Amino acid sequence: MESLPSDPFILLSFINTRLRDEYPSLDALCDDLGVSPSDVIEPLQAIGMTYMPEINQFR
Numbered sequence: 001m002e003s004l005p006s007d008p009f010i011l012l013s014f015i016n017t018r019l020r021d022e023y024p025s026l027d028a029l030c031d032d033l034g035v036s037p038s039d040v041i042e043p044l045q046a047i048g049m050t051y052m053p054e055i056n057q058f059r
Helices: 008-021 026-033 037-045
Strands: none
Touching: 008 026, 008 037, 026 037
């Protein structure tokens, strides 16, 4: 299991880069990293970001 960055802005960059370059969906990324989707979604929602599956990115 890879640890996620604790800073939400660094987490945003980390997740969006991985989604763009390596994973077809948030679920695939979370499954591969061994984390729950809520471990990603909740800190990013706290800074106003929402996952948009149609573009596979948080905006």
